[in-house]
Amino acid sequence: ETGVTQTPRHLVMGMTNKKSLKCEQHLGHNAMYWYKQSAKKPLELMFVYNFKEQTENNSVPSRFSPECPNSSHLFLHLHTLQPEDSALYLCASSPGAENTGELFFGEGSRLTVL
Amino acid sequence: GQSLEQPSEVTAVEGAIVQINCTYQTSGFYGLSWYQQHDGGAPTFLSYNALDGLEETGRFSSFLSRSDSYGYLLLQELQMKDSASYFCAVRAGRRALTFGSGTRLQVQP
Numbered sequence: 001e002t003g004v005t006q007t008p009r010h011l012v013m014g015m016t017n018k019k020s021l022k023c024e025q026h027l028g029h030n031a032m033y034w035y036k037q038s039a040k041k042p043l044e045l046m047f048v049y050n051f052k053e054q055t056e057n058n059s060v061p062s063r064f065s066p067e068c069p070n071s072s073h074l075f076l077h078l079h080t081l082q083p084e085d086s087a088l089y090l091c092a093s094s095p096g097a098e099n100t101g102e103l104f105f106g107e108g109s110r111l112t113v114l
Numbered sequence: 115g116q117s118l119e120q121p122s123e124v125t126a127v128e129g130a131i132v133q134i135n136c137t138y139q140t141s142g143f144y145g146l147s148w149y150q151q152h153d154g155g156a157p158t159f160l161s162y163n164a165l166d167g168l169e170e171t172g173r174f175s176s177f178l179s180r181s182d183s184y185g186y187l188l189l190q191e192l193q194m195k196d197s198a199s200y201f202c203a204v205r206a207g208r209r210a211l212t213f214g215s216g217t218r219l220q221v222q223p
Binding site (some may be wrong): 002004033035040041042043045048055056090097098100101102103104105106107108 | 145154155157158159201208211214215216
């Protein structure tokens, strides 16, 4: 148990569906992150939120829409995805977003787009 | 931009010592982190080096040379449970961690 919980753990969706991934952290942290992990590729940073404000958007396509209603919750809304978006989506948190080398990851949501 | 290079696979036997190297190119470097990820699991933090030298935590040690843009993770007294993927990651500028592609370590009996 890492203190970061992601749901659902597995998701299969068609290209026309709309779904959301949820992340909740119980560590009292102020920064939250979305990373994408595809086979044989580095973890790719998608978004960073610090104190509920988006501080990084790594040129992510608009079919991925993040939402951070408070410092404990982070969502990733998905719509009209492509098969190449199939991957493991990892949420992470840290005490703050500044100069930290330590992130606390959830176990990820494995997404399959048909 | 930023780039990190680490070997894709390493194999070693139980009880041995293995070193996983990481070279990086970045501007505004702050530090180098290492993470372990078992199949189906979450990446878990192992170490963070901001200064040159060796940091030891139990069987794992991590080294950084800022002048060489190089670091390594040293795993001693290997155990079967150490079979996993190991990622180096750089902290640079105001950006969040940028990860390498990972090194898959297989420990054999």
